[in-house]
Amino acid sequence: MISHLTLWVVSDGKPGHENQSLGLAEALGRHVTVAIHGIRLTPGESLLDRIRSAFHQAKKLPRPDLILGAGHTTHIALIALARRTGAPCVVLMKPSLPAMLFDLCIVPLHDLRGQPGEDVIATMGALNRVPAPTDGPRDGRLMLIGGPSASHGWDGDAVLDAIGEIIAASPGAPWELTDSRRTPEEFRKALRERFPQLTVFPHEETGPEWLPARLARAGETWVTEDSVSMIHEALSSGSKVGLLPVPWKKPRGRIARGLARLIVEGFVTTFRDWREIHVLDHPPMVLREADRCAKLVLARWFR
Numbered sequence: 001m002i003s004h005l006t007l008w009v010v011s012d013g014k015p016g017h018e019n020q021s022l023g024l025a026e027a028l029g030r031h032v033t034v035a036i037h038g039i040r041l042t043p044g045e046s047l048l049d050r051i052r053s054a055f056h057q058a059k060k061l062p063r064p065d066l067i068l069g070a071g072h073t074t075h076i077a078l079i080a081l082a083r084r085t086g087a088p089c090v091v092l093m094k095p096s097l098p099a100m101l102f103d104l105c106i107v108p109l110h111d112l113r114g115q116p117g118e119d120v121i122a123t124m125g126a127l128n129r130v131p132a133p134t135d136g137p138r139d140g141r142l143m144l145i146g147g148p149s150a151s152h153g154w155d156g157d158a159v160l161d162a163i164g165e166i167i168a169a170s171p172g173a174p175w176e177l178t179d180s181r182r183t184p185e186e187f188r189k190a191l192r193e194r195f196p197q198l199t200v201f202p203h204e205e206t207g208p209e210w211l212p213a214r215l216a217r218a219g220e221t222w223v224t225e226d227s228v229s230m231i232h233e234a235l236s237s238g239s240k241v242g243l244l245p246v247p248w249k250k251p252r253g254r255i256a257r258g259l260a261r262l263i264v265e266g267f268v269t270t271f272r273d274w275r276e277i278h279v280l281d282h283p284p285m286v287l288r289e290a291d292r293c294a295k296l297v298l299a300r301w302f303r
Contacts, residue, residue, distance in 0.1 A: 002302040004033045006062050008087075010054065010069035010077050011040050015208070016126075016229060017070035020092040023127035024068060024106070027294035032302070037061045039081075041073055051080050063087075066301070072096045088301055092127060104300070106293055110258030125232030125258070127290040130212045133238030138219035141175045143198075143244070144211075144234070145191075146227035147182030151255040153247040156187040159224060160194060162244050162271050166222060167195065169278045176214060179203050180227065215239055220280055228255055231268065235287040240280035241268045 005028060009021045025036050039057045041050050054077040064085055069078045070092040079101050082089035088103035094111040095102060099120060109122045116122045143163065148154040167175060178201040179188055192200060201210070211230075215221065215237035222242040223231045234241045243263075248256060262268045267283045274280060 002032060002065075002298075004035070005065045005302065006035045007037065008058070008061065008064040008067045008081065009036060009038050010067065010074045010081065011038055012071035012073040013040060013043060014071055017074075017092075019129055019208075019229070020070040020127045021068045023129045023290040024090070024092060024293055024297070026129055027127075027290035028066075028297065030291065031294060031298060035062070037064075039077070041077060043073065047076055050077050053077075054081055055084070058085075066090065066297070068092065078102065090297065104297070108258065109261075110254045121293055121296055123289045123293065124262075124287055125235075125289065126229055127293060128229065128233045128236055129208075129290075130215055130233045130236040132288060132291070133286060134216065136217060138217060138239070140214065140218040140220075141170065141173055142214055142218040142221045142234075142239070143175060143177040144221065144223045144227055144230045145177065145179045145183050145187075145244075146224045146230070146246075147180060147184055147187075149182060149226045151248065151250050151253055152226035153249055154184060154187075155245075155247055156184060156190065159187070159244055159246065160190060163191075163195065163198075163222075165275070166242075167197070174199065176201065178206055178211070178214075180230075182226075212237070225259060228258065231259075231262070232287060232289075235262075235267055235283060236289070238286045240282055242274055242280050243268050243270050245271050 007025050009025055011018050028034050039054050064087040067078060067081050067087050067089040075095055075097050078089045078091060090104045091102045092106045094107045095105055099105045105120045107120055107122060108125055112122055176199045180203050215234055218239045221234040221239040222244050223234055224244040225246050266281055269280045
């Protein structure tokens with residue numbers, strides 16, 4: 001197998017998309033030596049300007065062995081760079097263009113209809129940068145709060161009541177909490193007033209390494225149901241995961257189907273089930289989807 005890879009990561013600047021691409025790039029780096037180079041596209045540019053910008057930035061980079069990208073804005077640039085360099089390109093999402101235009105598509109299972117083709121890898125959730133669990137202590141307690149989204153509404157009082165019951169079930173135990181850019185400001189204010197014992201880290205004050213570091217030592221993690229990416233990050237860390245309830249807008253949509261699968265297969269515990277015995281279930285396995293995909297990519301092109 002090849003011992004060194006030069007990777008180009010094409011980014012639209014959105015942290016969630018970069019998280020997926022870097023998750024795969026760093027997972028590859030756990031098997032071979034990698035050099036990661038970024039190509040940043042500017043949102044709002046025309047299609048032609050995006051291609052020109054990608055080519056201009058690429059002139060300064062060493063020839064790639066593999067090109068990665070996530071986000072619809074990156075699609076044409078990914079294809080154009082792959083055609084120019086001869087390197088295979090991988091898109092980390094269900095593409096808006098025909099899948100046959102890419103060398104490989106890595107797509108969350110809830111975004112697929114039917115069986116994936118030979119150039120599609122189906123994953124349980126989007127890839128992420130959370131490292132594999134270690135043998136260190138897992139005595140942390142963590143809460144991750146989202147907010148209203150396309151798939152969910154918001155009931156701040158219900159979330160606050162659930163948080164209160166969880167804290168009361170472990171008296172004296174320290175809990176840490178972070179919110180997200182979607183969290184309503186009035187909820188953040190009510191949270192501080194009602195639970196002064198909570199250590200709250202506003203998302204504006206946390207960097208990209210904060211969450212992986214906290215998850216690495218979290219034995220229990222509670223996540224609001226709307227925060228699909230954080231649910232899968234918690235499952236990638238080896239933590240037990242509980243779901244804080246928020247109302248659904250699309251109870252039969254793709255997000256709901258993916259979450260229902262996690263519940264049925266025992267990866268997560270609903271708040272309603274937890275209330276019966278005050279115990280979070282151990283997931284049947286640690287979700288290491290980035291590492292699994294990295295092995296498949298290496299086997300496909302770099303033996």
